Amino acid sequence: xxxxxxxxxxxxxxxxxxxxxxxxxxxxxxxxxxxxxxxxxxxxxxxxxxxxxxxxxxxxxxxxxxxxxxxxxxxxxxxxxxxxxxxxxxxxxxxxxxxxxxxxxxxxxxxxxxxx
Numbered sequence: 001x002x003x004x005x006x007x008x009x010x011x012x013x014x015x016x017x018x019x020x021x022x023x024x025x026x027x028x029x030x031x032x033x034x035x036x037x038x039x040x041x042x043x044x045x046x047x048x049x050x051x052x053x054x055x056x057x058x059x060x061x062x063x064x065x066x067x068x069x070x071x072x073x074x075x076x077x078x079x080x081x082x083x084x085x086x087x088x089x090x091x092x093x094x095x096x097x098x099x100x101x102x103x104x105x106x107x108x109x110x111x112x113x114x115x116x
Contacts, residue, residue, distance in 0.1 A: 002039045004061025005109065006054055007072035008085055009045035015080065017043055020072055020109045029110035030070060041066040046075065051091035058095045062103060069095065070106035077108050 005020060023029035024038050031038060042061045047053020058069050071092060078084035085091070096105060 001034060001036050001068050001104075002041050002065050003068045003070050003106075004041045004058065004064075004066035005043045005070045005072055006057060006061075006075070007043065007045050008074040009048045011072075011074035011081075012045055015074060017072070020070075023110040029073075030106040030108050039065075046085075046091065049085075050087045051085065054091050055094055055098050058099060062099055067102070068104040068106060069099070070109055073108045073110050075108075077111075079108075079110070 003024070005017070007015075007017065007020075020043070021040070024031050024040065027034060027038075041064050044057045044061070047057060061069060071088065073079035075085045075088050075091070092105065092107070096103075
């Protein structure tokens with residue numbers, strides 16, 4: 001698996017993505033059960049609300065070799081604050097429709113607890 005990760009631009013100010021990388025290394029979260037080698041092709045943000053730049057960034061990840069696009073948990077699950085992206089479903093739909101059907105998608109990366 002060659003994965004490109006798209007994260008929330010708002011979240012990157014306080015989250016360096018270490019849990020995303022850890023779950024890939026440890027084969028946990030969305031990567032549990034994956035037996036093939038996992039290579040991280042790229043790790044970028046969505047471009048900011050409403051996520052329109054995410055399509056161009058996903059294209060670039062695929063152009064550079066990604067066969068899987070993972071939406072970091074900050075987008076779909078709102079980790080770590082519990083505030084999911086209000087544009088997450090639309091963003092995913094647009095990217096899925098834009099990329100080749102051979103590209104796999106992961107809706108999240110990890111199940112880290114939400115801060116209270």
